[in-house]
Amino acid sequence: MYTPIPYNMISGVIFDLDNTLVSSALDFDWLRQQLCCAADIDLLQYIADIPDATHRKQLEDKVIEHEIIDARQSSIMPGCHALLSYLRQQNIPTAVVTRNCIQAAKLKIEHHQLQFDRIVSREDFPPKPAPDALFDITQQWQLAPQNILYVGDYIYDLQAAFRANMPSCLVTNGDDLPFTDQASIVVQRLDSLTEILREQACRLQREHVRVVTNVQSGN
Known part of the structure; x- marks a missing residue:
């Protein structure tokens, strides 16, 4: 058990793949x-x-x-396209870190016409919950890990994010999961995450305007 990393300004988003962006029926x-x-x-x-x-x-x-x-046999998860479209509009880099093999990961991503700045599979780094892939993306993007959100549907995703000092978002898909308290954000669907990020961006923009106005007025 651990206290999740709080989220503030999100400048990059890393996703799990299966049952986060696309469905998986693996037994x-x-x-x-x-x-x-x-x-x-x-x-x-x-x-x-x-x-x-x-x-x-x-x-x-x-x-x-x-x-x-x-x-x-996979299908797109609800809200996936809208979330990725919003992140592109905001020029927020995105990546996928999956425990899948690279062939399956690319097949799913290409089949559903998804676009990411980077795709990382188990062939590249030790699989989650190891944080190695997240560390590498942090260095590539030159962002503080606290400003990168990791989004997934399983405990391994939360553990990897915590070990990389990143905030995490748990997508429950409507299930009653026993590890929700280990996530920085909990949503049922990706639609809700889009709204959270949109509201955060608006709040930060208002704060920026307030600070600039105070400086200009000499307060």
């Missing part, structure tokens, strides 16, 4: 059974720890096969 319980992975063990870590390279590759290929199938 991880079934997949764990197929790969003989215990329910309480992270599937990707389980595969990475297999010492035999041939066996490890077989399991990796099995996961990729199901990710590709899932990508072809």
Whole structure:
């Protein structure tokens, strides 16, 4: 348990992919059974720890096969296009950091005609909840991590954001999740996040005008 990073001025947004921007119907319980992975063990870590390279590759290929199938069946999440359009209008950079393989990630993104400044998959950095990918994007964008919002639907997203010293937004998709208190912002759908960011931008603009007016008037 931890206290989430408070959000203030958001100058960049990083997204999870599955069930945040696009749908995913991957049955991880079934997949764990197929790969003989215990329910309480992270599937990707389980595969990475297999010492035999041939066996490890077989399991990796099995996961990729199901990710590709899932990508072809995916649909856009409500409010996704409107949020990304708003961020583009505001010149706010966007990225995706996903535990998916790069083939599945690009297939989903291209199929739904989404645009991002950067796409990061598990082939690039250790998968979430490791914060490595978030650190790298922070350096690339030359932004303070406190000004970058990470948006996702699972505890790994919140943990990665916290470890990177970033505020987080949890998209619940209407589910009653047990880790909502670990997010800086909680929304049911991306539409609500668009409104939050819009209201924040208006508030900061009003504050800027007030400060400039006071300076000009000598107050």
